[in-house]
Amino acid sequence: MAAKATASARTGAKARALDFVKGQVLTGAFRGGDLISEGEVAEALGMSRTPVREAFLRLEAEGLLRLYPQRGALVIPVSPEEVRAVMEARLVLEQFAVEKIIRRGPASCGAIADALATEIERQRRASAESELPEFLDADRAFHTIFLDNADNSILGGVYASLRDRQVRMIGESALRDPRRIETILSEHASIAEAVRDGDVVRSVTAVRAHLTGTVLALGLAPESVSSFTWP
Amino acid sequence: MAAKATASARTGAKARALDFVKGQVLTGAFRGGDLISEGEVAEALGMSRTPVREAFLRLEAEGLLRLYPQRGALVIPVSPEEVRAVMEARLVLEQFAVEKIIRRGPASCGAIADALATEIERQRRASAESELPEFLDADRAFHTIFLDNADNSILGGVYASLRDRQVRMIGESALRDPRRIETILSEHASIAEAVRDGDVVRSVTAVRAHLTGTVLALGLAPESVSSFTWP
């Protein structure tokens, strides 16, 4: 549900307001701690407060804003605690999804591995051409594959909102280091390989290692993100 | 700080609308498949459409309604697939929480076990007096203890919304059988005991068994709810 950026004109003012505010928050144009008002955004977009109001409400439910009565909308500042919680949640969900997919049998493993390989290739190309947005989108797609194929729309929806938040808190900061990009590609490849082999333990381990790497790149203590310890 | 005796009146119309619609959906007064309109609810509550609209929006985000443009709000019918997804998600989250809590050490295990025991006692009393709402509330409290103590507000929030949905889909149907109540109490006791002992494997196993029991009581195939298979 996150990627409908360009469908603005046709889909009513509400969607436009939602995309706009969400975009501003995710890209950091609205910074954490900022207090924004409905009228402000409404005027900027040339619409009335009503659609903006609905967008605010939605974003509050998604955890990006906090609405203070009669005061305004606070862009929730990213706390280290929230980063930790998001990464931990991602770990739990991805671990679940990977294991479930693999246990479904070798047939589907192949298909998934193919999909993963496609995204890795896209990411490699983006990396070579220094297309950061494309790289990030491919990264998102890569990880989304698991949850999209885990046959659980509820957890899939939760995961999507997690990714939104993570994009915001991490941004490109963790990718400043070119070596990090290489590492990501390599870890992704390991995951895809383990999935293709249908090896549950290796796949889960690879996912854990990858996310732990991200946690480290964010400057957090790896122990802070506990989860299932595995056989 | 002031008393909230007049809570329903003091809190705005938005909250009243939200409580009303949510209540109607959860209790089944609005049935799955019903198409309700803003004006309808607004008139019933003696307020304008605006607060009702906001309530609808919120409930859509929570997964209870689906808004069709220019048509109305559909009360999402409970599909077997959704029941399965909810139970699977609960399993994933509770398993995560229990394991994390126990790994924190014996000290906190004791405190948690005490809290669990309190709720079990409340449930036992409610059962003896045939206070079904009280029983359900204690059940909710029992399970919520895990997620509330797992130090992950994000997953905690997800879990809370899951419980809401489950209440709606299950209702009291699964409790028609008095033997089921006995089973629940016994399974809860097993969980609390394993937690007190700080035994990870036994605790997780007990949680799995309990939720699997619920799945069975709902008439679903137990294999349909896959999750981590454990050592």
Add this chain to the structure above:
DNA sequence: AGACGACAGCTTGCATACCTTTTGGGAGTG
């Protein structure tokens, strides 16, 4: 100088009015 209080400006909360879209039924036609 410091503290207290009233006021001005901004914000949201809710109501109301108007516009657009959807849809269901009825008249007319093949």
Add this chain to the structure above:
DNA sequence: CACTCCCAAAAGGTATGCAAGCTGTCGTCT
């Protein structure tokens, strides 16, 4: 008899107006 077209009723989408609440400030009193 079935199909199509058209229109009117109804619902949501958006805009706007007004009331109420919170903040910060400025002036006055002690």
